Amino acid sequence: MKKLIISVLLLVMVIATGCSNNTAKKSNSESVDKFAIAVSTWIGYAPLYIAKEKGFFKKNGIEVDLMKMESVSDRRSSMAANRIQGFATTVDSHVVTAASDLPVVQVLALDDSYGGDGIVAKKEIRSLKDLVGKTVAVQTDGGASFFWFLYQLEQEGINYKDIKTQNMTAGDAGAAFVANKVDAAVTWEPWLSKAKETSFGSVLTSSDQTPGVIADTIGLRKDFVDKNPKAVKALVKSWYEALDYIETDHKDAISIMAKAMGQTSAELEESLKGVRFYDQEKNKEYFGTKEKPGKLMELTKLSSKLWSELKIIDKEPNTDELVDYSFIQ
Known part of the structure; x- marks a missing residue:
């Protein structure tokens, strides 16, 4: 009888240990x-x-x-x-x-x-208001570059419709400006640096001027x-x-x-x-x-x-x- 009781206790302990291990694995996986x-x-x-x-x-x-x-x-x-x-x-x-x-x-x-995006423009364009009536290459179907451009126009009280835009990706816009095909472009590096290397271009604004x-x-x-x-x-x-x-x-x-x-x-x-x-x-x-x-x-x-x-x-x-x-x- 004593041996039977011991055997039953051992069996209970084994089962309990197994359940404990299974619970731990489940707990670990759920954590x-x-x-x-x-x-x-x-x-x-x-x-x-x-x-x-x-x-x-x-x-x-x-x-x-x-x-x-x-x-x-x-x-x-x-x-x-x-x-x-x-x-x-x-x-x-x-x-x-x-x-x-x-x-x-x-x-x-x-x-x-923080400086990685910018608007490049011909040197005679000295402010955002000078973009009125000019041709600007920018991606007009949405996206960060377009929003940033609109944000700056909004801050200056400029109507977007008063600017002539050409829909281009940021990279294509930069390339078009360096090729002297547009008056300005909303782009990013390396086109900001390339624009400064031309005889006619400069960086009008950059994203470090509009943090966040x-x-x-x-x-x-x-x-x-x-x-x-x-x-x-x-x-x-x-x-x-x-x-x-x-x-x-x-x-x-x-x-x-x-x-x-x-x-x-x-x-x-x-x-x-x-x-x-x-x-x-x-x-x-x-x-x-x-x-x-x-x-x-x-x-x-x-x-x-x-x-x-x-x-x-x-x-x-x-x-x-x-x-x-x-x-x-």
Whole structure:
């Protein structure tokens, strides 16, 4: 009888141990939230690869699949199909996403263009008001360059319709200006430098004069954010840690980012001159609070207004729902 009791106790202990192990495995697997974010090969997104390579995502309890998609429309359709849970792009592009009845929430600011974009113009054009009646090459079917151009015109009280525009991508616009085919162009490097090398051109304005306007944020599906607030918080924390790593081990950080962007370390260092990353302090300033919103909401609302007026979108989304202030604090 005694042996029987001991045998039964041992069996119970084995079963209990097995259940305990199974519970632990389940708990461990559930503690890691897996989701996917789409990015392009823009240097502003490069620190995300540091977070992945150095294990910051994993340490903070998430597993993030960084999917490269150069086209914003591809990123948007993939998020609509829930193949990805979010993507990085400019503020104005997230407005277009929301206007297409795909609820998106901006949860983190990544970077802004800080001298990497500009308007090049003939030397006799000395101000934005001098562009009235002139031919400007700019991508007029939406996008960051066009929004930035419209933003500057708005600040100066200039009617967009008073300017003759030619629809070109930023790269083609720069090339057209250097070939002396247009009066001005909204473009980026290396065309800013090439324009200054011509006998007739100069840089009229550059993005370091309008900080925070050409800015990238991560927008996530609203249903994902609502169900996974801890995962979103971990994503934000991992971004901050990646930026810290750039300061603590600059050489290794540059190497990781260069590999991800398909550049040499020297090329990436040069590219960094035209971009500014957003750490926690900059995020707090850029987001502000729900009671006192920062520049992010200002640009979100302006994007909605301008895109609606130009028929880029059919209807204005509820901009108050496009920003979540709770994760960057």
